[in-house]
Amino acid sequence: MRVVQRKVPAPADLGLELIGVPQGADLDLDLRLESVSEGVLVSGTVTAPVSGECGRCLRPISETLSVPIQELYAYENSTTDETTEEDEVGRLQGDLFDLEPALRDGVVLALPANPLCRADCPGLCPECGVHRDELPADHSHQQVDPRWAALNNLNNLIDSAPTEQARAARGPDHEEN
Ligand SMILES: [Zn+2]
Numbered sequence: 001m002r003v004v005q006r007k008v009p010a011p012a013d014l015g016l017e018l019i020g021v022p023q024g025a026d027l028d029l030d031l032r033l034e035s036v037s038e039g040v041l042v043s044g045t046v047t048a049p050v051s052g053e054c055g056r057c058l059r060p061i062s063e064t065l066s067v068p069i070q071e072l073y074a075y076e077n078s079t080t081d082e083t084t085e086e087d088e089v090g091r092l093q094g095d096l097f098d099l100e101p102a103l104r105d106g107v108v109l110a111l112p113a114n115p116l117c118r119a120d121c122p123g124l125c126p127e128c129g130v131h132r133d134e135l136p137a138d139h140s141h142q143q144v145d146p147r148w149a150a151l152n153n154l155n156n157l158i159d160s161a162p163t164e165q166a167r168a169a170r171g172p173d174h175e176e177n
């Protein structure tokens with residue numbers, strides 16, 4: 001068994017739409033390489049800085065991600081090599097193995113599809129785009145465009161109409177059945 005600790009630059013496009021590892025950022029690899037009968041089992045953790053933006057308010061997010069990875073790399077011409085598909089098990093290429101697919105899977109699976117700057121981020125006001133943190137609790141946009149005011153009054157009238165009818169129906173002189 002061998003322990004390998006290495007710092008490597010992050011490949012391009014390591015992440016999702018809103019959050020990911022910046023290209024060229026330091027990936028800290030902390031790996032154990034174990035010789036097994038059919039090849040080399042690589043396991044350990046990868047630690048990387050991630051940056052992105054909050055899915056609700058677009059504030060920048062910057063944190064450190066640490067994910068476990070494990071992958072078997074089969075020897076060329078071993079039974080495993082001959083009986084498995086390329087995407088099931090890795091392959092040693094001479095003395096080398098390509099960690100990138102396993103690393104990519106581990107990192108991408110650990111990233112949130114909808115990242116948040118904090119769990120209870122209230123987001124932005126859809127009307128004015130200001131962060132709700134910076135607005136009073138009773139913030140609203142009730143002022144109606146004067147051109148719509150007349151229509152709004154009409155709506156109020158329609159809304160109240162059934163109530164009037166209901167009150168009339170419940171009148172003292174109303175008898176049914
Ligand atoms: Zn946010």
Ligand SMILES: [Zn+2]
Pocket residue numbers: 125126127128129130139140141
């Ligand atoms: Zn607003």
